[in-house]
Amino acid sequence: MNQEKLAIDGGKPVRTKPLPLEFPGMHHMDAKEIQAAVRLLRARSPFRYYGIKLQKEVEKLEAAAKAYGKEGEETGVTVGFGSLTGDAAGGVTVSADEAGNLSFAVTFDMSKISGGDAFAIDTGHEGTHVADIRNPLYADPRTTLSDFQREFRGYETSVWVARSLGFATLSYGRVQVWNRSWSKVDQRDAAITRYLTTREQNPLPETRPHNPWPD
Numbered sequence: 001m002n003q004e005k006l007a008i009d010g011g012k013p014v015r016t017k018p019l020p021l022e023f024p025g026m027h028h029m030d031a032k033e034i035q036a037a038v039r040l041l042r043a044r045s046p047f048r049y050y051g052i053k054l055q056k057e058v059e060k061l062e063a064a065a066k067a068y069g070k071e072g073e074e075t076g077v078t079v080g081f082g083s084l085t086g087d088a089a090g091g092v093t094v095s096a097d098e099a100g101n102l103s104f105a106v107t108f109d110m111s112k113i114s115g116g117d118a119f120a121i122d123t124g125h126e127g128t129h130v131a132d133i134r135n136p137l138y139a140d141p142r143t144t145l146s147d148f149q150r151e152f153r154g155y156e157t158s159v160w161v162a163r164s165l166g167f168a169t170l171s172y173g174r175v176q177v178w179n180r181s182w183s184k185v186d187q188r189d190a191a192i193t194r195y196l197t198t199r200e201q202n203p204l205p206e207t208r209p210h211n212p213w214p215d
């Protein structure tokens, strides 16, 4: 039996410093948020509708989120936040009811997502998976996608979103999957392929064509 006195009775308290005040979100702001705020201030455009050079930060997120439907709409897609294993920042779980109707649970791990731009990229990527798996071509074994092809299409969207957000490059781990200076789409294709086939977690064997579906 522990004979030590409780702190309330004059014993030594377990905690000597107060816990940090819990204002949700405050403790998760770091250099990325500071950079984003400085970017808005440098552009002299901290407002959504008022300014000379609007940064459209809100629109970016809204556009990416549109893939998931409006609030209250029955889209069969639920979005949640939680921790994902490995370095995955997003993931989709698919389930089917007895009638074969698909529903999707999209999860984002915000501890691996740095800011609104990265979230827009990941939202677009996971949204592509949802749209692809819903596509009747996916259910048909003759036209379905391999794991590689499904991810290839996901990363095509990631690159597309990054490019439209004005990124100069997009990298995962040590692999650059896109660089604004690349003049040929083949360079991007080769880079996405290199990433998918060599990444540490869940490397995927290449299948051709990389993207068998029309966009």
Ligand SMILES: [Zn+2]
Binding pocket: 125, 126, 129, 151, 154
């Ligand atoms: Zn993916």
